[in-house]
Amino acid sequence: MHPQVLLQNFKGNRSASIDEYRANGGYEALTRALLERTPAEVEQMVLAAGLRGRGGAGFPAGKKWSLIPEGAAHPRFVVVNADEMEPGTYKDRMVIHVDPHLIIEGVILTSYAVSAEKAYIFIRPSYESSALILERELEVARREGLLGQNILGSEFSLDIVVHRSAGRYICGEATALLNALMGKRPNPKQPPPYATEKGLWNLPTVVGNVETTACVAPIVRNAITGGSGEPAFTKLYCVSGKVKRPGCYELPMGTPLREIIEEAAGGLPEGSELKAVLPGGVSTRYMTPDLYDTPMDFDSLAKIGHRLGTGAIIVFDQHTCMVAATLNIIQFFARESCGWCTPCREGLPYIRDILTQIESGEGKDEMIPKLRRMSEHLWRTYCAFSPGAVSPLESLLTYFEDEVREHIRMKRCPFRK
Amino acid sequence: MVSCAILKWRVDSPAPSVDAVLSDKSAQMTPKELEESLKEDIEKAYDPREQAVDVLYALQRQHGHLSDEAMREASRLLGMTPLELDELATFYDFLYREPVGKYVIHVCDSVVCWMHGHQSVMDYIAERLGVGLGGTTPDGMFTLLPTCCLGYCDRAPAMLINGRVYGELTGEKIDRILQELREEEPPLALDR
Numbered sequence: 146m147h148p149q150v151l152l153q154n155f156k157g158n159r160s161a162s163i164d165e166y167r168a169n170g171g172y173e174a175l176t177r178a179l180l181e182r183t184p185a186e187v188e189q190m191v192l193a194a195g196l197r198g199r200g201g202a203g204f205p206a207g208k209k210w211s212l213i214p215e216g217a218a219h220p221r222f223v224v225v226n227a228d229e230m231e232p233g234t235y236k237d238r239m240v241i242h243v244d245p246h247l248i249i250e251g252v253i254l255t256s257y258a259v260s261a262e263k264a265y266i267f268i269r270p271s272y273e274s275s276a277l278i279l280e281r282e283l284e285v286a287r288r289e290g291l292l293g294q295n296i297l298g299s300e301f302s303l304d305i306v307v308h309r310s311a312g313r314y315i316c317g318e319a320t321a322l323l324n325a326l327m328g329k330r331p332n333p334k335q336p337p338p339y340a341t342e343k344g345l346w347n348l349p350t351v352v353g354n355v356e357t358t359a360c361v362a363p364i365v366r367n368a369i370t371g372g373s374g375e376p377a378f379t380k381l382y383c384v385s386g387k388v389k390r391p392g393c394y395e396l397p398m399g400t401p402l403r404e405i406i407e408e409a410a411g412g413l414p415e416g417s418e419l420k421a422v423l424p425g426g427v428s429t430r431y432m433t434p435d436l437y438d439t440p441m442d443f444d445s446l447a448k449i450g451h452r453l454g455t456g457a458i459i460v461f462d463q464h465t466c467m468v469a470a471t472l473n474i475i476q477f478f479a480r481e482s483c484g485w486c487t488p489c490r491e492g493l494p495y496i497r498d499i500l501t502q503i504e505s506g507e508g509k510d511e512m513i514p515k516l517r518r519m520s521e522h523l524w525r526t527y528c529a530f531s532p533g534a535v536s537p538l539e540s541l542l543t544y545f546e547d548e549v550r551e552h553i554r555m556k557r558c559p560f561r562k
Numbered sequence: 563m564v565s566c567a568i569l570k571w572r573v574d575s576p577a578p579s580v581d582a583v584l585s586d587k588s589a590q591m592t593p594k595e596l597e598e599s600l601k602e603d604i605e606k607a608y609d610p611r612e613q614a615v616d617v618l619y620a621l622q623r624q625h626g627h628l629s630d631e632a633m634r635e636a637s638r639l640l641g642m643t644p645l646e647l648d649e650l651a652t653f654y655d656f657l658y659r660e661p662v663g664k665y666v667i668h669v670c671d672s673v674v675c676w677m678h679g680h681q682s683v684m685d686y687i688a689e690r691l692g693v694g695l696g697g698t699t700p701d702g703m704f705t706l707l708p709t710c711c712l713g714y715c716d717r718a719p720a721m722l723i724n725g726r727v728y729g730e731l732t733g734e735k736i737d738r739i740l741q742e743l744r745e746e747e748p749p750l751a752l753d754r
Binding site: 220229230231232233234235238263269270271272273274308309310311312313314325326327328329330331346383384385386387391392393423427457459461465470473474476477480481483 | 608609610611612613614615616618619640642646649650653654655656657668671672673674676677709710711712713714715716717718722725726727
């Protein structure tokens with residue numbers, strides 16, 4: 146059986162209580178770290194464990210923390226990004242619902258490591274139930290002396306608040322998120338300065354993903370107790386689309402795509418054959434069945450020109466029109482663009498219009514090079530939104546050009562009767 | 563082989579009993595009580611601006627939508643200009659500058675729900691309510707809107723109504739949900 150770390154306290158239709166969390170070693174890391182270890186030592190443990198950010202970029206978490214300059218100003222802030230709006234992704238909601246104290250302990254340890262005084266959990270509106278669970282459990286943690294002044298008798302003080310967003314995809318981008326938190330229109334900012342230097346209210350700020358934060362306590366506990374040596378590195382894979390058992394599965398980082406789809410998610414439904422997969426949400430490139438045995442981790446995917454993203458696997462079968470799927474994705478991005486820079490604001494609707502014409506049988510051959518050129522243009526934008534947005538488009542033209550041309554030749558979508 | 567272990571650990575969208583903790587305090591407060599409670603929250607924040615979205619949410623619940631009056635009130639409470647607040651109100655999906663129904667139905671139209679027939683869900687609701695996208699029923703009960711991915715792709719097709727998510731939608735299920743909402747007092751009126 147695979148080790149379960151992030152979902153080990155899964156209790157079915159309810160969240161694990163603080164006692165249940167404690168029964169499995171919860172808050173042991175915090176208790177011992179506060180008494181026995183310095184913040185720098187905690188940071189070192191996470192750095193040594195090689196934890197990489199699970200929000201999509203894969204930047205080493207401990208390294209990010211260490212970017213706060215020596216002697217930087219106070220107060221400092223930690224922000225947990227629970228804005229999770231990447232289509233196909235719902236792992237953060239799962240961890241919060243299953244084991245809220247795993248997140249809370251992770252936030253406290255992160256804050257201790259960077260000497261932060263206040264932490265925010267930034268959460269999207271469709272996760273209102275997750276926000277309420279967190280608020281309820283934060284209150285429990287406060288009562289138990291795990292938050293507030295002089296936590297567990299130490300010198301360290303911290304409070305955590307839940308910050309509700311009002312719903313836009315761009316808020317998941319760290320710099321846009323910080324603007325949102327400061328009550329500004331959430332357009333992204335371009336560093337430098339980096340948030341670790343001048344983030345929230347121009348003070349040092351660390352922004353981390355929920356799943357990344359959930360990994361912190363198990364890593365620190367393992368490092369302090371000398372447990373089983375290397376911490377068991379697992380990854381939450383969300384599988385959706387054409388599979389028998391869509392769901393969120395905790396598996397070893399690097400489990401092959403085939404195993405995740407065929408074994409964990411039960412394979413494709415009867416009569417369905419695998420046509421394509423988006424490996425990490427809609428801002429990654431389509432993968433084709435010849436890559437079915439690829440280990441699903443950051444480096445294995447990067448090596449073959451793909452991205453793990455959030456690890457949200459969306460499965461398409463042979464009955465799915467890839468032009469229509471890509472049109473849906475571009476439509477999503479066109480609507481969610483913050484409109485700040487021109488290539489993104491103007492480029493995405495332009496691509497959408499061309500794809501609409503192709504899908505409705507009004508396509509022309511010259512549209513294909515035009516789409517290629519547009520997908521290159523959209524890398525010249527202010528933030529990573531547009532390069533992500535055109536990843537499905539670029540890979541559509543790479544792997545499914547014949548299907549696009551068939552639309553143009555037949556003057557209709559070949560998948561429509 | 564791992565299949566048994568995985569099956570055991572499949573997380574089936576746990577929906578802990580949140581209804582018990584869901585409440586809509588701001589809608590029940592008098593304007594005076596709400597103002598006091600918002601002032602208190604603003605005072606506690608590191609900076610008043612941090613509370614901007616929360617204040618807009620609260621006033622939206624009380625006024626039914628973000629009327630000009632509600633925007634002026636928010637501006638006064640937060641010490642932000644009406645323009646600064648409109649920069650937010652016009653940006654976010656869940657802040658409404660125009661009147662909406664008592665229930666706002668957000669139907670997901672992103673790629674996974676698309677694969678699972680979101681269009682027929684949308685068409686079905688539109689036909690049942692007799693309104694198009696963006697429309698509100700004449701009795702002021704329902705507004706129908708599309709929305710981007712709700713994060714419930716394991717239960718596609720999905721929709722969100724006043725803070726509660728409904729998944730694996732079928733015509734029958736939609737009828738039942740609409741019927742329940744028509745008959746019962748709203749169990750919650752969250753961030754609609």
